[in-house]
Amino acid sequence: MGMDLIFSKENMEKILDHVEEGIEMIDARGRIIYLNKAATEYEDIRREEAIGKYMLDIYPSLAPETSTLLRAIQKGIPTFDIQQTFLNYKGKKITTINSSFPIKVKQKIIGAIEISKNITDVKELSEKVVALQEQLLSKGKNRKKKDEGDSAKYTFFDIVGKSKEITKVKGLAMKAAQTSSPVLIYGETGTGKELFVHAMHTASTRRNKPFIAQNCGALPGTLLESILFGTIKGSFTGADNRAGLFELANSGTLFLDEINSMPLELQVKLLRVLQDGTIRRVGDSKTRKVDVRIVAASNEEPFVAVENKRLRRDLYYRLNVVGLRLPELKERSGDMPILVKYFVDRFNNQLNKTVKKVSDEVVEIFENYDWPGNVRELEHIIEGAMNLMDGEEITVDCLPMHFEKYNRKNLEKTMDIKNVPLKTALQNLEIEMIRKTLKEWNGNISHAAEGLEIPRQTLQYKIKKYKIKRE
Structure with a gap:
C-alpha cells in the first residue's frame, strides 16, 4: 500500500475526527476549508454550513485583530496557548485555548491551521x-x-x-x-x-x-x-x-x-x-x-x-x-489506633451506626498495610466498611479484597517468618516484591509503580532506601 494512499484526504479526515482537540483550517483569504468533528461539536456548527464561509461570518464577535487564526495569516508566525472567548453565528458563547500555525509553501502563506481545546464549561x-x-x-x-x-x-x-x-x-x-x-x-x-x-x-x-x-x-x-x-x-x-x-x-x-x-x-x-x-x-x-x-x-x-x-x-x-x-501514615508510629477510633466515632454519628470494636485481625492488617493513600485512604476504608457491615464489630469480611494478602495467614504462605520479627519479615517481602516487579518491567520505574499500586515517588524512595539495583 503506497504512502500517498495511506495519507489520502479521506483517511486523514477520518483520523482527525477521532482527535479530542478541535482542528480548523482556513485558506489565505480567511475562508474555512476544514473543521474536524470536535470543532463542530463544541462550536455548535454543522460542517457543511461552515466550509467555504469567511471566518468572521461564522464567528461574528471576532475581528481580524482578535481572531487567532486570521492573525496567523497576517503575522506569519505561530502562537501557542492563547485564550479566546467568542460568539459563533448562533450566538453561543465559547472559550477555547488555541495554538495557531501559518501554512507556508515556498515562503508564501497559503492558509493557517489551529488546534484548540474547549474550556467553556x-x-x-x-x-x-x-x-x-x-x-x-x-x-x-x-x-x-x-x-x-x-x-x-x-x-x-x-x-x-x-x-x-x-x-x-x-x-x-x-x-x-x-x-x-x-x-x-x-x-x-x-x-x-x-x-x-x-x-x-x-x-x-x-x-x-x-x-x-x-x-x-x-x-x-x-x-x-x-x-x-x-x-x-x-x-x-x-x-x-x-x-x-x-x-x-x-x-x-x-x-x-x-x-x-x-x-x-x-x-x-x-x-x-x-x-x-x-x-x-x-x-x-x-x-x-x-x-x-x-x-x-x-x-x-x-x-x-x-x-x-x-x-x-x-x-x-x-x-x-x-x-x-x-x-506518611506508615511513619506515624502509634497513631493507627487513635485514627481508627476517631474515624469510627465520626462515622457512627454520620451513618447512625453503633460500631464499638475493630477486630484484632483487622488491626493487624492495618498495621501491616503500606497505606499509599495515607490517612485519606484509611478514612475511606473505614467509611466503606461501616456502610456495608452489620453488627458492632468491623471484621476482615468488611474490608476490600486487596487487604486479604496482608493478614498473617497469607503472609506466612509467601515466606517463612519463624524466628524473624514481623517488621523485618515485611521489609524483606517488600524488597522482594519491588525487585520482582522491576525485573518484570525491565527496570521501568513508572510501570513498576503502577504494578505495585504505589506512587512513582514512593517507589523511587524505597529503591534508594533499600539500595535496590534496577536490573
Whole structure:
C-alpha cells in the first residue's frame, strides 16, 4: 500500500475526527476549508454550513485583530496557548485555548491551521466559584467581627495523632502560623496538606481575613493565570474587568495546591508577587499592591520537582522560607489506633451506626498495610466498611479484597517468618516484591509503580532506601 494512499484526504479526515482537540483550517483569504468533528461539536456548527464561509461570518464577535487564526495569516508566525472567548453565528458563547500555525509553501502563506481545546464549561465554573468567593467575602466584611474568618474550616485540634512524627510537624506549623513568610508543604497524597494549611490560617493573625484555596493542577495554564491575577476588559477576546484570587485574598491567605503542576511561565509571575507584593491583571499595565500570605503544597518531593523542571529553582527557594514535610501514615508510629477510633466515632454519628470494636485481625492488617493513600485512604476504608457491615464489630469480611494478602495467614504462605520479627519479615517481602516487579518491567520505574499500586515517588524512595539495583 503506497504512502500517498495511506495519507489520502479521506483517511486523514477520518483520523482527525477521532482527535479530542478541535482542528480548523482556513485558506489565505480567511475562508474555512476544514473543521474536524470536535470543532463542530463544541462550536455548535454543522460542517457543511461552515466550509467555504469567511471566518468572521461564522464567528461574528471576532475581528481580524482578535481572531487567532486570521492573525496567523497576517503575522506569519505561530502562537501557542492563547485564550479566546467568542460568539459563533448562533450566538453561543465559547472559550477555547488555541495554538495557531501559518501554512507556508515556498515562503508564501497559503492558509493557517489551529488546534484548540474547549474550556467553556471549566471557565464558566471557575468564574462562578471566584464570583461566589467574592460575594461571600463581601458579606463577611459587613458581619460582626466575631462571625468573621470562618472560611478556613479546620484548626490544629482537628489534626489527630500523638506520634513523635506528627507532633513535631504540628509544632513547626504552629510556629509558622505566627509569621507571614511563605510556606512550602510537601506530603504524599492523603497526608493532610490542606488540613495543615487551614489550621495555620485559623491560628494566625489573619484568621479574620480571607482564606482562598486553588488547585494549580485543575485548570489549563492560561485560565489559571486569569483566575489568579484577574483580567481587564479587552485583554483577550471576551475578557471583562475581573479581580483575581490574589486580590480577593488580600490581607489573608492564598493556598496554592499542587504548585508543581503550575506552568513554569506562570511561576515567574508568582515569584514577582512573592518578591515585591504586586500583581498585574492579564493585559493590564497597572500594578496593584496586595498583602497575601502564600502557602504552597506539593505532592512531589520539591527537589525532585526542581530537578525535573516542574518547579523553578528560584521559586522553590523563595517559597521554602518555611518548609514542612508531612509524614506518611506508615511513619506515624502509634497513631493507627487513635485514627481508627476517631474515624469510627465520626462515622457512627454520620451513618447512625453503633460500631464499638475493630477486630484484632483487622488491626493487624492495618498495621501491616503500606497505606499509599495515607490517612485519606484509611478514612475511606473505614467509611466503606461501616456502610456495608452489620453488627458492632468491623471484621476482615468488611474490608476490600486487596487487604486479604496482608493478614498473617497469607503472609506466612509467601515466606517463612519463624524466628524473624514481623517488621523485618515485611521489609524483606517488600524488597522482594519491588525487585520482582522491576525485573518484570525491565527496570521501568513508572510501570513498576503502577504494578505495585504505589506512587512513582514512593517507589523511587524505597529503591534508594533499600539500595535496590534496577536490573
